[in-house]
Amino acid sequence: MSFDPILSNLRKHIALSPAEETYFVSLLKPKRFQKKEFILKEGQVCKHINFVNSGLLRAFYLNQENKESTIMFAISDWWVTDMHCFLEEKPAMLNIQSVSESEVLQLSKIDLDHLYIEIPKFERFFRILMQNAYVREQLRVIQNLSLSAEERYHNFLAKYPQIGSQVTQKQIASYLGITPEFLSVIRGQK
Amino acid sequence: MSFDPILSNLRKHIALSPAEETYFVSLLKPKRFQKKEFILKEGQVCKHINFVNSGLLRAFYLNQENKESTIMFAISDWWVTDMHCFLEEKPAMLNIQSVSESEVLQLSKIDLDHLYIEIPKFERFFRILMQNAYVREQLRVIQNLSLSAEERYHNFLAKYPQIGSQVTQKQIASYLGITPEFLSVIRGQK
DNA sequence: GTGATTTCTTAAAGTACATTAAGCTTTGTA
DNA sequence: TACAAAGCTTAATGTACTTTAAGAAATCAC
Numbered sequence: 001m002s003f004d005p006i007l008s009n010l011r012k013h014i015a016l017s018p019a020e021e022t023y024f025v026s027l028l029k030p031k032r033f034q035k036k037e038f039i040l041k042e043g044q045v046c047k048h049i050n051f052v053n054s055g056l057l058r059a060f061y062l063n064q065e066n067k068e069s070t071i072m073f074a075i076s077d078w079w080v081t082d083m084h085c086f087l088e089e090k091p092a093m094l095n096i097q098s099v100s101e102s103e104v105l106q107l108s109k110i111d112l113d114h115l116y117i118e119i120p121k122f123e124r125f126f127r128i129l130m131q132n133a134y135v136r137e138q139l140r141v142i143q144n145l146s147l148s149a150e151e152r153y154h155n156f157l158a159k160y161p162q163i164g165s166q167v168t169q170k171q172i173a174s175y176l177g178i179t180p181e182f183l184s185v186i187r188g189q190k
Numbered sequence: 191m192s193f194d195p196i197l198s199n200l201r202k203h204i205a206l207s208p209a210e211e212t213y214f215v216s217l218l219k220p221k222r223f224q225k226k227e228f229i230l231k232e233g234q235v236c237k238h239i240n241f242v243n244s245g246l247l248r249a250f251y252l253n254q255e256n257k258e259s260t261i262m263f264a265i266s267d268w269w270v271t272d273m274h275c276f277l278e279e280k281p282a283m284l285n286i287q288s289v290s291e292s293e294v295l296q297l298s299k300i301d302l303d304h305l306y307i308e309i310p311k312f313e314r315f316f317r318i319l320m321q322n323a324y325v326r327e328q329l330r331v332i333q334n335l336s337l338s339a340e341e342r343y344h345n346f347l348a349k350y351p352q353i354g355s356q357v358t359q360k361q362i363a364s365y366l367g368i369t370p371e372f373l374s375v376i377r378g379q380k
Numbered sequence: 381g382t383g384a385t386t387t388c389t390t391a392a393a394g395t396a397c398a399t400t401a402a403g404c405t406t407t408g409t410a
Numbered sequence: 411t412a413c414a415a416a417g418c419t420t421a422a423t424g425t426a427c428t429t430t431a432a433g434a435a436a437t438c439a440c
Contacts, residue, residue, distance in 0.1 A: 061332050061335075061336065063336040063337075067336060069332060069335040069336045071328065071331065071332060083321065083324060083325050083328065084325045084328070084329070087321060087325070116314070120310050120313065120314075123310065123313040123314045123317050124306070124310075124313045124317075126317050126321075127313050127314075127316050127317035127320060130317060130320035130321045130323075130324050131273065131277060131316075131320045133320075133324040134273060134320050134323040134324040134327060135273050135274045135277070137324060137327035137328050137330075137331055138261065138273065138274070138327050139274070140327075140331055141261065141327055141330055141331060141334065142251050142259060142261060144331065144334050144335070144367070145251075145259040145334070145364075145367040146251065146253040146257060146259045147253075174335075177334070177335040
């Protein structure tokens, strides 16, 4: 499995020496997941943060009535985990599942904590990653509060065109917070 | 204006030497805001991140139809800004207004960028701050997608009891994404 | 203190979306 | 290749929430 994508991803924000890159790469666990396979299941302790090398993952929450809410889709070059449970090393409240066959690089909490100490540049890297994630989630809150389902759907397609074509309408609907039936109505009226 | 609260806030995650603390404090601009005064207005370039020393601030978004959506309330010991526009030094899309008379310590983007270089421990501090903000916003997305207005209201009161008693129902309603009239109905039926 | 604003409440009517259910289409599997 | 399972569509009915409006209560300004 190639480490080029993850190294390019790091280089967007920090510059590592070849030795540092080698050390970082040595901490990564490459994993392959079949379509529908689970990277993380609710209740499991979430020990890794995952970098998507190829494929597509979906993180979702199941409420008491077993209704799914899709929290995020993660395509190539994205990082994904149940952040809350990863940071606190608690049982996950999210499920993360492979939408299509995927290649993932996993970094454990323990190794990441070492990395912060041995190569403080990683503090900067993850500071920027977390900043961007915060801004993205806040924008989603704003959109969920101020836009209609139809507007959110068109925003979603415009922002993530590659994802829109790979996932089911049921999954898109659960990302938008509506039923698949209503999404079908929205799509019908053009 | 006292710098103790902000120094205690830093000490939750990093240890600074007395000289570093003095340097950090020298970068802060203390400001007082009257009730209803604006810390930031939509369209202004957002140059500061704000630490709330006392009082209460509210960040909100105005959509095309001038409907308000409250993005966050910030009480003592909280940091608040329009993060997206602060990071990119772009015109703000959010408004930040003082709910009650407030004392605020402002740190500019320029000074923060210097701080990251001169005292890399601040990378860690803001990494943790951003992590927590991300987790909080993601939890809000989950709740907005999976809970009814009534459940969100009770969650809000349970989580932020001090805020619930200081702001108007109109402001709470705009945080929950419902109308004040409907919030009144929810409150009426107990 | 008094009038003017803003906030809160209540209720009737309207709308965006959910639920249920049925038929149709596509995908997965022996 | 065939059947089962899952996904998509459509429509009727239901519900959570909005809109409008009007009056009562609280807060603000002079």
